Amino acid sequence: MHGYSAANATGTHTRAQPSQYVAMTASSAAPSPVAYLGDPSDSPWTESLKTSPRTDVPTFNLHTTSISTVYQSDADEDQTSPNGYLPRVAQGGPTALGSFDQEFDMSAAPNCESQGATLETRLVRVERGIKANEELNKLVQEFCSIGADYAARMQALADRIPGTFTGESSTAAAAMSSFRSYVLKLAANQNEFVEAVAHECVIPQTTAQRLSTVKREAQSAREEHDSAEAERAVIAAEVEDMYLQSKAAMTMCSQAFHEPPSMKTRLHAGLIPLFLKFMQKSAELGCHRSDGASAALEAENARLSGALRELDAVRLADMRDCMSKFVVYETARLRNLQYDMSQLVEVLNGVDHELDWTAFEKEGYRELTDATSSAGRVARRYASYLKTAIPEVFRSYAVSQLALSAPKERVLRRIERKLSKYVDAVWSGSEGDVVMSDFVGEMQSSLVRQVFCNLIATSALRCNKLPSMSALKLLARFVGTLLSFAQRQSDVWCGFAVLKLSDFVHAVDDSDPQQLQRCPLRLQIYSHEYWSRIPFWEECLTIAIAQDFAALFEDLRPDSALLPVTPELRGFRQWMTGFGINYLEAQALIGRVCGRLGLPEDYTHCLLSDARRGSR
Numbered sequence: 001m002h003g004y005s006a007a008n009a010t011g012t013h014t015r016a017q018p019s020q021y022v023a024m025t026a027s028s029a030a031p032s033p034v035a036y037l038g039d040p041s042d043s044p045w046t047e048s049l050k051t052s053p054r055t056d057v058p059t060f061n062l063h064t065t066s067i068s069t070v071y072q073s074d075a076d077e078d079q080t081s082p083n084g085y086l087p088r089v090a091q092g093g094p095t096a097l098g099s100f101d102q103e104f105d106m107s108a109a110p111n112c113e114s115q116g117a118t119l120e121t122r123l124v125r126v127e128r129g130i131k132a133n134e135e136l137n138k139l140v141q142e143f144c145s146i147g148a149d150y151a152a153r154m155q156a157l158a159d160r161i162p163g164t165f166t167g168e169s170s171t172a173a174a175a176m177s178s179f180r181s182y183v184l185k186l187a188a189n190q191n192e193f194v195e196a197v198a199h200e201c202v203i204p205q206t207t208a209q210r211l212s213t214v215k216r217e218a219q220s221a222r223e224e225h226d227s228a229e230a231e232r233a234v235i236a237a238e239v240e241d242m243y244l245q246s247k248a249a250m251t252m253c254s255q256a257f258h259e260p261p262s263m264k265t266r267l268h269a270g271l272i273p274l275f276l277k278f279m280q281k282s283a284e285l286g287c288h289r290s291d292g293a294s295a296a297l298e299a300e301n302a303r304l305s306g307a308l309r310e311l312d313a314v315r316l317a318d319m320r321d322c323m324s325k326f327v328v329y330e331t332a333r334l335r336n337l338q339y340d341m342s343q344l345v346e347v348l349n350g351v352d353h354e355l356d357w358t359a360f361e362k363e364g365y366r367e368l369t370d371a372t373s374s375a376g377r378v379a380r381r382y383a384s385y386l387k388t389a390i391p392e393v394f395r396s397y398a399v400s401q402l403a404l405s406a407p408k409e410r411v412l413r414r415i416e417r418k419l420s421k422y423v424d425a426v427w428s429g430s431e432g433d434v435v436m437s438d439f440v441g442e443m444q445s446s447l448v449r450q451v452f453c454n455l456i457a458t459s460a461l462r463c464n465k466l467p468s469m470s471a472l473k474l475l476a477r478f479v480g481t482l483l484s485f486a487q488r489q490s491d492v493w494c495g496f497a498v499l500k501l502s503d504f505v506h507a508v509d510d511s512d513p514q515q516l517q518r519c520p521l522r523l524q525i526y527s528h529e530y531w532s533r534i535p536f537w538e539e540c541l542t543i544a545i546a547q548d549f550a551a552l553f554e555d556l557r558p559d560s561a562l563l564p565v566t567p568e569l570r571g572f573r574q575w576m577t578g579f580g581i582n583y584l585e586a587q588a589l590i591g592r593v594c595g596r597l598g599l600p601e602d603y604t605h606c607l608l609s610d611a612r613r614g615s616r
Contacts, residue, residue, distance in 0.1 A: 119218055119301045122308040126211055129315050133203045136319065140201055140326075147194040154187035169356035178347035185340045192408070193333040201326045203318045207311050214311070218304050224296070242278035249274050415451045418442060422478060423455045429467040431474040440481055446491050449482050453497035460505045469519065472507035476524030483530040492539040495530060499540070499575050500568065522578055531579040534589065541593045544569045563606050572607075 161180040249271040256267050419442065425434045442448055456475070466472045479498055486494035502522035509517040530536065548569040552560065564570050576586040587608060594604035 119305055119308075122305055122312075123211075123215060123218065126207070126308050126312050126315070129312055130205070130208050130211060133315060133319055134205065136322070137203055137205075140197065140322075144194045144198040147190055147197070151187045151190035151194065154183055154190065158183040158187060169353075170359070171351040171356055175347050175351050178344050182340050182344045186337070189333055189336045189340075193329055195408070196329045197326060201322045201329070203322045207315050207318075210307075210311055214304055214307050217300070239278070239282055242274065246271070246274045246278045412451060415448055416455065419448070419452050419455055422452070423459055426456075426466065426471050426475045426478070427459055427463065429471045431470055434474065436477065436481075439478065443481050443485050446486075446489065446494065449485065449491065449494045450497070452478075452482065453494065453501075456501060456505070457497070460501060464504050464506065466505065466507040469507050469509055469511075472505075472519060472521065472524060475505065475521060479521070479525050480528055483525065483528050487530045487533070492536055492543065495536055496540050496543055498525070502575075503578070526579060531581075534585075537576060537581065537589055538593050541572060541590065542597065544572055545593075545597065545599070562600055562603055564603065569607070 158180055161176070161183065163177070163180070249267070253267045253271055256263065259267075422434060422439055425431055443452070466475065482494055483498065485491070502525070503520045506518050506520040509519045544566070548564050548566045551566050552562070555565075573586050573590065576589070577583065581589075590607050591604065594607060
């Protein structure tokens, strides 16, 4: 067979000629030098073999271009093969190393960097978009804060404008009143606009969590691909090492044409296992799973890129919807502003100096000297009487004008619609339709609790007897939830509203048909720790006294005495004993609160007398 040439080093098999097969068959009976490869001293890679004194090395005739006894001693022609051909390196042709480097790029991994970079770029884009939406939400909140401050300042300005303009002409007074009305409407419209924008023009932040999921999936795909590439790099290093060993053996074989035939045979035979191992590692490198991992990474990157595209589309749609709602609300505000401005313009067009001055000449100064209405005279007389009869009240309390902003009617209606199902469940006895977790979520606002108590009171006025004990227990569960939130938030008004209903709302216990018993709501909520708080009873008594004063003021007469008139205040001591407060503690609490408020002794004595009568 032919000797190993540079073409064999690349794994290319050269077909043997027929004459070569004949030569190999004729010499097949000769002993093979391969049998001596197991002896370390006979290794073809040891330099001592060239000068070995052994003469019993068997040789045989191989038809090879690298063996010729004729040219073994021709040192001058060692660069030319016996058949007249130059080695591949001397001919300037492609070497074994060059051929291998061209055919195998062991360090080159499948090119997925472009896809990865594209995916990373899209991740950054979506992440920046989400942050932009968050910043937009903050800007909207700041916008609403500025708008609310503007509305409050407009309201304060309107409060400073007098309602009547004494001594001014009628048309000028109408213009000033119209201006005040315009400022009030401006403040109201601004409040409604700010409330709508704050609740409706908020971009939902639902894409951030989905983006985190995409990031984790991308990281997992990249790690799996990198693991496969690391394994491929290890195998590639082994292939490169085997290649260098095979190349060294190939070079030694090609340069051994002047060696004895037995030595050259050993060298050629030693090349075989190296080259076989090299080819095996090359095949293992060629079918490594990194190719599949690269394809999987590309497919996963394509899928995640589509998911990021969808996320960005959702984000932009949310932002567009938010801004669209803002435009709608702003347009409505401007239309309301234009309508209010048109009304003001109409009034201003009615201002006529000639008409006003003519009317003034006819009527003189009568409008400047006329007394106020009879209602005003009565109010001043009552105020003068109160200051003379009970001046300590005016010394203890400073009358202040509070600009209280009541909730919008539509807000109250919306809350009532949400809570009506719970009230209906109590009075209809269908407690199975109630989800307590939803009710608990609704009761965290004091306004919602107050609306719920009002709905219970309204239904109780129509019918204060519940259909069954189970309905009463359901109501007690509702009230218990209210009291828990009220205790946590120091909401005394909720407890005060429950006190009014505690003995009024009841059910009939028919567990014993022979003896029906009236069971009030108070017995179902008696054990709640809310009633054991002394600060609650003190503040609740203060509220009851204030409401008693309001009722006394509505029916005030010159001969009226400052004494308790409301049933809630007169029965306050009975409420306390009904919830476990003993007589002495109740009496001390009433005296302490009345003394702190600076109430007259007659008023305090009347409360304590009612307390003693209630205890009996």
